[in-house]
Amino acid sequence: MRIVFHIDMDAFFAACEERYNPQFRGKPIVVGADPRSGKGRGVVSTANYAARKYGIKSAMPISRAWHLSEEAKKRGEPAAIFLTGNYRLYSEISERIMKILAENADAFEQASVDEAYLEPKLPPPLKLRRAGKVQSSKLKADKWAEAEELARKIKKDILEQEGLTCSVGIGPNKLVAKVASDFKKPDGLTVVRPEKVRDFLDPMSVRVIPGVGPKAETFLRGKGIKIIRELRARGESELIEWFGKWGEELWKKARGISDSPVSNEWEAKSIGEQETFEKDTLDPAFILDRVRSLAAQVFARVQNDGFKSFRTVVITVRFADFITKTRSHTAPKPLAALNALNGETLRLLLPFLDRRENPAHKAIRLIGVRVEKLLS
Numbered sequence: 001m002r003i004v005f006h007i008d009m010d011a012f013f014a015a016c017e018e019r020y021n022p023q024f025r026g027k028p029i030v031v032g033a034d035p036r037s038g039k040g041r042g043v044v045s046t047a048n049y050a051a052r053k054y055g056i057k058s059a060m061p062i063s064r065a066w067h068l069s070e071e072a073k074k075r076g077e078p079a080a081i082f083l084t085g086n087y088r089l090y091s092e093i094s095e096r097i098m099k100i101l102a103e104n105a106d107a108f109e110q111a112s113v114d115e116a117y118l119e120p121k122l123p124p125p126l127k128l129r130r131a132g133k134v135q136s137s138k139l140k141a142d143k144w145a146e147a148e149e150l151a152r153k154i155k156k157d158i159l160e161q162e163g164l165t166c167s168v169g170i171g172p173n174k175l176v177a178k179v180a181s182d183f184k185k186p187d188g189l190t191v192v193r194p195e196k197v198r199d200f201l202d203p204m205s206v207r208v209i210p211g212v213g214p215k216a217e218t219f220l221r222g223k224g225i226k227i228i229r230e231l232r233a234r235g236e237s238e239l240i241e242w243f244g245k246w247g248e249e250l251w252k253k254a255r256g257i258s259d260s261p262v263s264n265e266w267e268a269k270s271i272g273e274q275e276t277f278e279k280d281t282l283d284p285a286f287i288l289d290r291v292r293s294l295a296a297q298v299f300a301r302v303q304n305d306g307f308k309s310f311r312t313v314v315i316t317v318r319f320a321d322f323i324t325k326t327r328s329h330t331a332p333k334p335l336a337a338l339n340a341l342n343g344e345t346l347r348l349l350l351p352f353l354d355r356r357e358n359p360a361h362k363a364i365r366l367i368g369v370r371v372e373k374l375l376s
């Protein structure tokens, strides 16, 4: 049984602003388009929890947020502070947080600027088992307690090092972990053990299921289905009849079943190969040899799949500590030869073998080569 964490920062952009501008602390903050005294176009990126009390939220027109703030002012409450955002700051903070997370992970996947999935790095149970102190059934229960403890430590590390809070969900897979992280916000920690998954999901709106948007919600409501318990009561064939292949997925999701792996997956419409080395290494001769082989494999697949050329080359480097970096370059003209792919790949990779991209001289665990913008 897997244990998966989903970590999501609280009111991320707004929280970063509060952290670096002490004069904003405790005040309602809205990050997004310029409100221009209510005439501005564009939307709210995020609002902190003080501004959410006024009804301001992500994706709302900024003009509406302005009016909600004006109404609050009339009630004698503080006006919201509108900021257009310092994206470089957010991305730097994000990188540091992702590093803290990756250090505690056996597998790690950044899902967006402020959220990630991971499989926790837990101490091996070997010692306990050897000492004969714990039966294997108990050992399992202990793993969940250990996971919870690790989550508290991660939250504490992020708070101490970055001054920010996050919400963590822990479950047997990504689906349940994601719903759990959203269950209690801000500064939440929700653990859903496998035997509790059904009770946890059943009373929730079908909207919490990733992929169920407003359209599917309205459709399901028309069928008398509002919460997951009602969805679970329907047969798989019925869901397939309504939604086609996705119905199968939905049937599983209603049961909290998901086997999607925690990994930085390749994007669609690309051809890529990756290799995890038997031993983490920084030996240039070995790495360059493997990369050439990966490029050749990728190129062969490009040809096999009937493509004539590509424009973007992406490399992925995962270090021994699971921190994963990708670098890409899009050529102005289509590239059609293996030599060209080799050249691009090397140019992107070489900085990881020296100080430019690898100042700590970390050993490499995995390398991937991928091409995109394929042309046939």
Ligand code: TTP
Pocket (backbone or CB within 6 Å): 008, 009, 010, 011, 012, 013, 014, 044, 045, 046, 047, 058, 059, 113, 114, 115, 185, 186
């Ligand atoms: P979220 O995690 O969805 O939101 P949040 O972190 O602001 O608040 P919560 O406490 O509910 O998690 O998104 C992360 C950041 O992404 C958010 O701070 C700003 C940005 N964002 C947008 O720019 N537009 C959007 O519509 C959303 C939802 C987020």
Ligand code: MG
Pocket (backbone or CB within 6 Å): 008, 009, 010, 011, 012, 114
């Ligand atoms: Mg968030």
